[in-house]
Amino acid sequence: MTNGNQPGRDRRRVTITAIAREAGVSVSTVSKVLNGRADVAEGTRSRVEELLDRHAYPRTRRRGSDPAGLIDIVFDELDSPWAVEIIRGAEEVAHASGVGTVVSAIHARSEPADEPARQWLDNLERRRSEGVILVLDELTPDQQARLSALEVPYVVIDPRGEPDPEVPSIGAANWAGGLAATQHLIDLGHRRIAIISGPSGMLCSRARLDGYRGALESAGLPADPALVRYGDFHHESGYVQAGLLLELPDPPTAVFAGSDQQAYGACEAARERGLRIPQDLSIVGFDDLSVSRWFSPPLTTVRQPLAEMGSLAARTLFRLARGETLETRRVELATELVLRESTAPPARRDTP
Incomplete structure (x- = not known):
């Protein structure tokens, strides 16, 4: 039986959020310490480093030699056939590569709205996923900081606003x-x-x-x-x-x-x-x-x-996980008008 303070248990349970809370700093600050950034006060750095050591928090992700064999797909909600098409495209690429998929919904309209968002990030941290496809209305600075600290590559599909030029994103024309x-x-x-x-x-x-x-x-x-x-x-x-x-x-x-x-x-x-x-x-x-x-x-x-957007997002994740450089961080796939039977000339002739 292991003691609650032993490293094995902490490695499974501790999260960046928990360390930030215990240190009295932001998640972004913990991320900076993990990534060796210089713009952290020495006293703060020492406090965070001590907590990271105490909890035996892993400092680097082990890619290539010890893959998790999973990618995450995260939606605001899963109440649309639109989501199913994206999942289908991503899953086909993942399956062909021998990688599993974990689908989550953060239920952005739920109360409190930030609780499910924290939960999927905590789960992601424990799983050590190889990458994340995000189909969210918004990715907050804290969420970005945690993903950065975990060194988890991520791709955004159909971003709500103008996409961050540093974040890979997939959209449509x-x-x-x-x-x-x-x-x-x-x-x-x-x-x-x-x-x-x-x-x-x-x-x-x-x-x-x-x-x-x-x-x-x-x-x-x-x-x-x-x-x-x-x-x-x-x-x-x-x-x-x-x-x-x-x-x-x-x-x-x-x-x-x-x-x-x-x-x-x-x-x-x-x-x-x-x-x-x-x-x-x-x-x-x-x-x-x-x-x-x-x-x-x-x-x-x-x-x-939609399925192609999911497929391309998955392929992009695998490229990022291999450390490849992307030719462009913003891709828009072509749309196409499909003619069927719900349109016809008007019964009455309109005039401009």
Whole structure:
């Protein structure tokens, strides 16, 4: 039986957060000590070093000779088919390399919001994962500091804001996708084209909205503010916002939804009002989830290469773990308009 103060037990249980708390410093300070940074006061450094020694905290990761054989994939939530596609792509690459995957959700909308975030980092530290794929709204400075201290490579998929140039990130050509979706509706003859975007603060939402506006501007069409709505990428927000659009005195004849799930909600709102799709209302989605081809009618949508984003993120992790230098830290994969049966020329001819 081992004593609670013996190194073997501490190695399994102690975390950087616990050491920082005991030393009365920030996680970032412990990270600096672990990485040999000079910008730490000597007294603070000595206190942290003493605690690291007492708890037998491992100072360096052992890569190559002692791999963990695991990568982590961390989401805010796991309540979307969108997440499943990313997991599928990453898991295929990991499996082919003989590496397992651990999927976590930090449940960002839960209370207290920081507890699940601490938990996955604690678990990651105990597991000594080979790398992390992050699909999060936000990576806090403390989280970045802990990942840096652990020397765990990580890649961000679809960052919420402008990506940190030092952090590898994978995204999609959202502007081009928004442009293509709107241009398709213009080519069909639609002039009253609405958009149900995603959250206004998200980079991908803003890019799709900019593509929508760019297509209207190129066609000489006014961008009516009443036709621009914001959702959260989920079914219900598409349903609610489409309902409001269809109650306008001059409703749209076409809707570009910022996600397939919002498009499904828009279809439901239209049918409740006795409208036929696409005869009375054309709808375009964004994502090309697998169910969209079986939807009724099959959904015209912009294909976002979600599985490929997951695959590339996993391959990038393995390159980082091998110490390779990346040619670029920001990659955007191409989107593609997939034509199906939810779009058609408008029943009434719109005028600009």
